[in-house]
Amino acid sequence: MLRSLLTVSALELRTRVRDRTALIIAIIVPVAMATLFGVALGGDDPPLRATVGMVDLDGGEFPAGVRREVMASTELDGVLTLRDLPSRERAQSALDAGDIGAAIIFPAGFSASVGAGEGGRVGVLTSADTPLAGVVANAVVDRISSLVRARTLAVRASLDAGVPAGEVKEFVERNGAAGPALTLDNDPMAGGRVDLSVYYGAGMAALFAFFVVGASFRSLLIERKQGTLDRMRAGPIHGWVPIAGKAVVGFALAMVSVCVTWASSVLIFGSTWGDPVAVFTLLLAHVLAATAITMLVASRARTDAQADGVIMVISFVAAFFGGSLVPLYTLPDVLQKIALFTPNAWTTTGLTGLAGSGAGPASVALPIGVLCAIAVAAFGLAATGFRKGLLG
Amino acid sequence: MTDTLINTLTCENLSKSYGGVVAVRDVGFTIAPGEAYGLLGPNGAGKTTTISMLVGLLKPDTGTVVVGGADLATDPMAAKAKIGYVPQEIALYPDLTGRENLRFFCRLFGLPRREVRGRVEEVLDLVGLADRADAKLDTYSGGMKRRINIGAALLHRPELLILDEPTVGVDPQSRKSILDGLERLVADGMALLYTSHYMEEVERICHRIAIVDHGSVVAEGTRHELVELVGGADRIELTLDGDVETALAKLRGLGGVTEAVRTTAGSVRLIAEGGRYLLPAVISTVDGIAAVTAVEVVEPDLEATFLHLTGSTLRD
Structure with missing residues (x-):
């Protein structure tokens, strides 16, 4: 049976080599993608530099603490420049003029409100023209929000415990909730050294994997149309042989494609993708999931054109929600939750985490596990679909 | 049981429905070694559905298919190894040569590696295409494609050759060549199941004929027996x-x-x-x-x- 499978695979590979799609999708396009992203986004300079306006209408200790911590943060050194602005309107004008990339606004009474355990709301102005500055501003505000929540909780707990209102502030500060302590070192963007060519290169590789394996399953449906699939199935071979034979080639070409993207990025532009074993394992899991999903589509499609269309839609939807086209962190919360259902999101998150961090395979165990789970589920559904349709 | 051992093909009570529409109802017949059996019926009579069940492409709702003593349901590999299937369309790869197509199906169907080359040449000679073996299939004429389509079904030396409208769209010369070849195979002891729109083809090569209509066999016998059904006037x-x-x-x-x-x-x-x-x-x-x-x-x-x-x- 293995010989039959290899015979199908050999013919599929030969066909793809003869019509040059193998060369194009496995070598040329990955190298081109890595080159394009490397030239456009790579290089030695930190890709992330942002000037963020700061409007302090509060004048209290909290904004001052934030400013102090930002200036002292080594992670933000060279990445973030703060520019004081007197009002929201001036901040908006500066943003419109392109003088700043985003603005953080502390409203009047913010520090007092937080100190009284009533929380507070910080405003952020962003511009579509400077999305990365918006990301940095939002990241800073996210940290502030955490601190505010912690401070609010501490104050309420102290009041509930019977600490007099006049003594709460001193009591809380004495017990470790003194004020802002901005540490953004767990944020992948905060290091300022995340190579966007790696981010987008990986995203494109993740997207392209769908097209590469999709082409193999499309050829399976073409074989059904031209009758060769029935001829194979009428012979003394297991019904799964043609499907598995195609899948093996699609999987292998997709692996070559993503690995060539990776190798090009590293060898041509010196980008750092992280621990090779972890990167390879993650890419392997992604391609496995992409293979299973495209197989599922092929198992339900009536024609190769229909399969083509559906795979295209799924690929781009998964790429969009999965951060292959736009950074995940720029998506609203609800879309970020939807992203968890796409293999691209887990792959992109895993690769981004690995890039430059020095972490090993253990750090991407969760993404790999989820990708494998997606693959198992999709393979199961595809098997059911093939039994009802192509092999029925 | 005795029939099963003697006959190359025994099918009984084959039925298949699609969502309440009966495509084939209680079809059964036998084919002995060296016998050519014809299935005649208008379009939509159930011929192709019957053939699809006989070659294992469709699972019958009821009924059994035994090929050379091997039950298609319980021992599909053994049963299929005894069947050569010639589909209605040219089920080959147009961008491969004739020889490459045959070599592919030889390997796919598990012929020993050392036999592949020889068997491909034998079949090319048999279908009269040895001189065009290295041309791509899409350069073949309609008749040549039909001949290599039949050749691909003979590679693994089946006991039963099942042909679904094998001469559709071919010129008279190619048709004659195909029918002559099939007659030789039958003379050599191969069993044949043949469907065609061309009455004269079925009359020429088939020993027995089943007339199929609305999914059922409405009459079966030799040509003479069938003609007798409507009298000799x-x-x-x-x-x-x-x-x-x-x-x-x-x-x-x-x-x-x-x-x-x-x-x-x-x-x-x-x-x-x-x-x-x-x-x-x-x-x-x-x-x-x-x-x-x-x-x-x-x-x-x-x-x-x-x-x-x-x-x-x-x-x-």
Whole structure:
């Protein structure tokens, strides 16, 4: 049976080599993608530099603490420049003029409100023209929000415990909730050294994997149309042989494609993708999931054109929600939750985490596990679909 | 059990429905080694569905298929190894050469590596394409494609060759070549299941024929047995110029004529045992009453049988 499978695979590979799609999708396009992203986004300079306006209408200790911590943060050194602005309107004008990339606004009474355990709301102005500055501003505000929540909780707990209102502030500060302590070192963007060519290169590789394996399953449906699939199935071979034979080639070409993207990025532009074993394992899991999903589509499609269309839609939807086209962190919360259902999101998150961090395979165990789970589920559904349709 | 061991193919009670629509109902027949068996039926009669069940492409709702003693349901690999399937379409790779196509199916069907080369050459000779073996399939003529399509089904030396309309769209020369080749295979002991729209092909190569209509076998037997089902009478179509009614009355009294009817204003149809021999008497009977301007004698044939049994012509 293995010989039959290899015979199908050999013919599929030969066909793809003869019509040059193998060369194009496995070598040329990955190298081109890595080159394009490397030239456009790579290089030695930190890709992330942002000037963020700061409007302090509060004048209290909290904004001052934030400013102090930002200036002292080594992670933000060279990445973030703060520019004081007197009002929201001036901040908006500066943003419109392109003088700043985003603005953080502390409203009047913010520090007092937080100190009284009533929380507070910080405003952020962003511009579509400077999305990365918006990301940095939002990241800073996210940290502030955490601190505010912690401070609010501490104050309420102290009041509930019977600490007099006049003594709460001193009591809380004495017990470790003194004020802002901005540490953004767990944020992948905060290091300022995340190579966007790696981010987008990986995203494109993740997207392209769908097209590469999709082409193999499309050829399976073409074989059904031209009758060769029935001829194979009428012979003394297991019904799964043609499907598995195609899948093996699609999987292998997709692996070559993503690995060539990776190798090009590293060898041509010196980008750092992280621990090779972890990167390879993650890419392997992604391609496995992409293979299973495209197989599922092929198992339900009536024609190769229909399969083509559906795979295209799924690929781009998964790429969009999965951060292959736009950074995940720029998506609203609800879309970020939807992203968890796409293999691209887990792959992109895993690769981004690995890039430059020095972490090993253990750090991407969760993404790999989820990708494998997606693959198992999709393979199961595809098997059911093939039994009802192509092999029925 | 004895039948199963003797026959190359035994199928019983095959039925298949699609959402309540019955495509095949209780079809059963046997094919002995070296026997050519024809399935005749109009489009939509259930021939292709039956064949799909026989080669394992479709699971029957009921019924069994045993090929050379191997049950297709319980031992599909052994059963399929004994079947060569020639689908209606040219089920080969157009961008490969004839030789490459045959080599692929040899390997796919598990022929030992050392036998592949020799067997491919044998089959190329058998289908008369050795001189075009290295040309791409999409450069072949329709007849050549049909021949290599059959060749691909012979590679693993099947005991039973199943052909679904194998001569559709080919020129008379190629058709003759294909039929000659099939007759040789049958003479060598291969069993054949043959479906075709071409009555004359089935009459020529098949020992027994099943007429299929609305998913069921409505008649089965040798050509002679089937023709006997509608009687052995010839049909005589006369075109007369003159007193047709009087001529008709005279003809009804002629010995051997079992039926005489007026079909159109000047046409009369007679049904008569051995009608072709009665023709001189027919003409002399109407002499002086009406002039015979045209005459046609139609002998009983499969077409007439088919028409009688199914109420339609084969190509409807």
